[in-house]
Amino acid sequence: MVFSSPISLFAEWTLLFLLLLSLKRRYLSSLRDIPGPFFASFTGLWQIFRIIKGDEHVAMIKLHREHGPFVRVSEKEVSVGDPDAAREVLQAHLRKVSSTVFFLVYPLTPEREAHTEFYSVFSLPDYNYVNQMSECDPKEVIRRSRNVNAGYALSNVIRSEPEVDALVQLLEQRLDECISQPQKQASAVVDLNHWITYFTFDVLGEVTFSKPFGFLAAGRDIRDTVANSRYLVAYLAFVGRYPALHHATLGNPLLSRLGIQPTSHIYDTVEAAMADRSHNPHVRRDMMAQWEGVREAHPDRMEEGEIGNAALANVGAGGDTTSATIQACLHYVINTGNGGLLRRLREEMDGAQSRGELSETISFAETQRLPFLQACIKETYRCHPAFGTAYSRMVPPEGFTVGGRTFTSGTVLSVNSWVINTSRSVFGADADTFNPDRWLDPEEVKRMAPYLMHWGTGYNQCPGRNLANLETCKVVAQLVRDYDIEPTQPGGSFTFKNRLLCLADPHFCRLKRRGKVG
Numbered sequence: 001m002v003f004s005s006p007i008s009l010f011a012e013w014t015l016l017f018l019l020l021l022s023l024k025r026r027y028l029s030s031l032r033d034i035p036g037p038f039f040a041s042f043t044g045l046w047q048i049f050r051i052i053k054g055d056e057h058v059a060m061i062k063l064h065r066e067h068g069p070f071v072r073v074s075e076k077e078v079s080v081g082d083p084d085a086a087r088e089v090l091q092a093h094l095r096k097v098s099s100t101v102f103f104l105v106y107p108l109t110p111e112r113e114a115h116t117e118f119y120s121v122f123s124l125p126d127y128n129y130v131n132q133m134s135e136c137d138p139k140e141v142i143r144r145s146r147n148v149n150a151g152y153a154l155s156n157v158i159r160s161e162p163e164v165d166a167l168v169q170l171l172e173q174r175l176d177e178c179i180s181q182p183q184k185q186a187s188a189v190v191d192l193n194h195w196i197t198y199f200t201f202d203v204l205g206e207v208t209f210s211k212p213f214g215f216l217a218a219g220r221d222i223r224d225t226v227a228n229s230r231y232l233v234a235y236l237a238f239v240g241r242y243p244a245l246h247h248a249t250l251g252n253p254l255l256s257r258l259g260i261q262p263t264s265h266i267y268d269t270v271e272a273a274m275a276d277r278s279h280n281p282h283v284r285r286d287m288m289a290q291w292e293g294v295r296e297a298h299p300d301r302m303e304e305g306e307i308g309n310a311a312l313a314n315v316g317a318g319g320d321t322t323s324a325t326i327q328a329c330l331h332y333v334i335n336t337g338n339g340g341l342l343r344r345l346r347e348e349m350d351g352a353q354s355r356g357e358l359s360e361t362i363s364f365a366e367t368q369r370l371p372f373l374q375a376c377i378k379e380t381y382r383c384h385p386a387f388g389t390a391y392s393r394m395v396p397p398e399g400f401t402v403g404g405r406t407f408t409s410g411t412v413l414s415v416n417s418w419v420i421n422t423s424r425s426v427f428g429a430d431a432d433t434f435n436p437d438r439w440l441d442p443e444e445v446k447r448m449a450p451y452l453m454h455w456g457t458g459y460n461q462c463p464g465r466n467l468a469n470l471e472t473c474k475v476v477a478q479l480v481r482d483y484d485i486e487p488t489q490p491g492g493s494f495t496f497k498n499r500l501l502c503l504a505d506p507h508f509c510r511l512k513r514r515g516k517v518g
């Protein structure tokens with residue numbers, strides 16, 4: 001008689017268990033008729049594979065074009081690709097989530113526990129620091145948003161425009177220095193990603209804490225904050241699929257303050273900025289001041305910790321995303337249509353310049369009077385949504401009906417902005433092409449704008465969109481007017497991987513100062 005060793009017996013039973021579990025998920029689930037990749041129907045590993053490849057957006061657009069409005073992307077997650085159904089999902093007050101916590105294919109924890117859900121990994125440095133992003137309960141998100149909204153209002157953001165202008169000037173100064181070094185040259189190859197990201201992070205410092213972080217001034221990545229934020233995003237993309245693992249290890253309050261993980265680095269940066277601000281005699285009515293005002297007026301409604309957590313969410317969410325968007329816009333304008341788009345934009349801008357309608361540092365108000373520039377920026381929001389993973393929501397106990405189908409409790413419904421932004425039913429047969437002209441007809445704008453998902457929609461829409469839009473309008477206008485920008489690769493040197501966010505890789509372009517017009 002042959003006895004198996006305890007280890008091989010355990011392995012055999014485990015394999016049998018996993019096989020039965022996979023068969024159950026594949027063939028007995030209420031989602032079994034929804035098409036999608038075979039592996040996705042019984043394991044979350046398909047999504048991990050997409051993160052590794054950095055192509056979630058490409059895969060999702062392809063799958064929806066092949067299979068229609070619903071695609072099953074994990075054993076309990078269904079991607080919604082119909083634009084109206086997607087809006088319904090995001091505008092309903094469904095709980096935020098992304099996926100059940102899996103260990104390989106086995107669900108590790110009950111999916112309803114707040115600190116085991118995808119969005120919960122955005123609590124930095126650990127789950128005790130809940131912010132608007134990491135909060136999963138819609139009612140709580142709305143309460144928190146009400147407390148911090150005044151800081152993000154356009155009227156408040158505009159108040160910081162003179163300080164943003166100083167940073168635009170410093171950005172140009174740094175680019176000019178790159179061009180003229182080492183010996184006086186007419187042009188030079190510059191990594192736009194490097195400088196524009198320094199700019200966007202410095203703006204966050206200025207608008208949130210009344211002081212830039214100092215990246216542009218120093219001309220380098222101080223304390224490797226920008227580089228670290230890349231690791232942080234990639235790290236969150238993975239652990240977002242296995243939050244329990246994060247909360248049990250690096251995101252655990254016992255370990256989170258050791259400072260060995262990317263999450264604590266960003267926390268330390270913000271803590272230092274807040275400490276510095278408390279001694280700064282030149283503090284303006286910045287975002288922190290707005291939030292402190294709300295807390296003073298409504299101590300019952302807003303906890304003190306919410307202020308720091310909101311500041312942290314800004315720095316986590318607003319630097320790389322805005323930088324990638326500015327770079328994507330420059331890339332599309334310069335490399336689409338054999339230079340035709342750039343010529344048209346230049347004509348518009350040079351015309352305004354010679355009529356004396358553009359200041360030395362172009363103001364936000366001036367950019368609003370340039371319709372083709374605005375069309376190029378809207379088209380960039382459509383073609384490069386920087387939040388590249390799906391917004392996901394949990395079906396409540398009573399179920400949820402959308403797009404003619406009822407989903408049962410616990411199903412995750414998710415919406416990928418790239419899928420909706422390239423929907424041919426909304427944007428036409430040329431939805432895959434960068435075509436700013438589609439935004440020049442006001443009637444068409446009215447019809448299409450509600451389907452733009454760049455900022456998300458519903459209760460979780462990006463609160464930083466006014467600031468991000470102000471930065472994008474100003475920097476794109478300024479750089480297009482003042483520089484000739486040529487990619488170092490034919491067709492453009494802007495590339496990116498989609499790992500949670502679609503952040504730019506190093507973006508080398510040849511830069512040359514343009515002569516003054518007007």
Ligand code: HEM
Binds near residue numbers: 386460464
């Ligand atoms: C072009 C740049 C930006 C893009 C594309 C973008 C996009 C988004 C999206 C899509 C969301 C919602 C994600 C979801 O529903 O899962 C979001 C949330 C958020 N964004 Fe932005 N964002 C940008 C810039 C900014 C800036 C500059 C700030 C700060 C000033 C900011 C602060 C936030 C915060 C705090 C949240 C969490 C809000 C919540 O969960 O209620 N973002 N962003």
